[in-house]
Amino acid sequence: MKKWMLIIVVIILLCSGVIWFVQHRYFYVQPLSEAEAIRHIETIYNGHVTHVEKQGNTFEMLFTREDVKYAAILDVTTQQVTDLIMKEGQSKLLLTEKQIRQMVKKEYGDVESVMLTGSIYTVRVDNEKMQKDLTLDGYTGELLAEKKVEPQEQPIEEPIITEQQAIQIALKQLKGEVDSVDFEETSEGGYYLVEIETQEDEATFQIHAVSGKVLSVTWDDDH
Numbered sequence: 257m258k259k260w261m262l263i264i265v266v267i268i269l270l271c272s273g274v275i276w277f278v279q280h281r282y283f284y285v286q287p288l289s290e291a292e293a294i295r296h297i298e299t300i301y302n303g304h305v306t307h308v309e310k311q312g313n314t315f316e317m318l319f320t321r322e323d324v325k326y327a328a329i330l331d332v333t334t335q336q337v338t339d340l341i342m343k344e345g346q347s348k349l350l351l352t353e354k355q356i357r358q359m360v361k362k363e364y365g366d367v368e369s370v371m372l373t374g375s376i377y378t379v380r381v382d383n384e385k386m387q388k389d390l391t392l393d394g395y396t397g398e399l400l401a402e403k404k405v406e407p408q409e410q411p412i413e414e415p416i417i418t419e420q421q422a423i424q425i426a427l428k429q430l431k432g433e434v435d436s437v438d439f440e441e442t443s444e445g446g447y448y449l450v451e452i453e454t455q456e457d458e459a460t461f462q463i464h465a466v467s468g469k470v471l472s473v474t475w476d477d478d479h
Contacts, residue, residue, distance in 0.1 A: 287332040293317065296335060297328055314338070350375060350394045359397050360390060380405065416465045422448035425468055426461040430454065439465065447471060 288296060293315045294305045303321035310316075315330045329339040351359075356377050357367050365383030372378075375394040380387060387405035392398065417425075419437055427434075432454035439448055445466035452459055458476040463469070 287313070288315075288330070288335060290315065293330055293332060297330060297337075300337075301326070301328075318343070351377075351397055353377075356392060356394075356397065360392070364388065364390065376400070416445060417448075417463075417468050419448065421468065422450055422463045422465070425463050425470065426450035426452050429461055429470060429473065430457065430459055432457070 290308055290310065294308060294317070297303070297305055297317050297319055301319060301321055303319040303326070305317050305319040306325075307318040308315055313332055315332060317328050317330060319326055319328065325343040327339075327341045327343050328337050330337055350372075353370050353372070356370060356379060360367050360379050360381060364381045366381060368380040368382050368387070370377060370379050372394065377390075377392040377394050379390045379392060381390060389403045389405055390399060391401040391403075393400055419439070423434055423437060430452045432452045435451040435453045435458070437448060437450050440446055445464065447465050448461075448463045450461045450463060452461065460474045460476075462471040462473070464471055
């Protein structure tokens with residue numbers, strides 16, 4: 257019985273040794289050195305490391321990329337960047353229209369339209385029956401300018417005089433019988449052609465359909 261127990265213990269020890277060897281040989285990651293950490297950061301971010309400080313199992317590294325300074329925390333064991341912060345400069349990534357809409361709506365109210373020109377967003381908002389145009393930095397969302405939008409006055413459409421009114425205007429010029437009335441539409445409001453006939457004369461009056469002014473008179477010489 258003791259012999260079998262001894263055999264089992266030996267087998268367990270052998271298995272434990274094999275497992276430890278496999279883990280150490282194939283799964284153990286050698287911690288990065290400072291030089292390796294620098295190469296790692298410069299490779300994945302295409303930047304230049306300017307300062308390195310080791311803190312326990314991590315490296316705090318400062319690097320620059322396209323004139324922007326970042327701070328990265330790198331775990332030397334897992335080789336993973338656990339934190340990345342922009343320290344100085346301006347991000348080269350524009351905020352999306354969705355991000356701009358969310359920022360503006362939270363602060364100013366309903367968004368009517370968003371237009372991007374270069375790196376500048378122009379956003380029209382409507383809050384409590386007042387419209388505003390906001391000019392925002394496309395990278396930071398910073399408000400650059402604010403302008404109240406004056407409501408556009410609707411053009412007042414002048415009423416067109418009736419056919420009967422045009423006839424009365426023509427009859428004031430020449431007493432007689434109305435032979436015909438025609439209306440011609442134009443961009444200025446149109447006009448009436450009222451033909452008046454008497455025993456001696458016949459004339460056609462061109463009368464402005466909005467102002468009622470007599471624009472011309474054409475006499476029929478053959479009458």
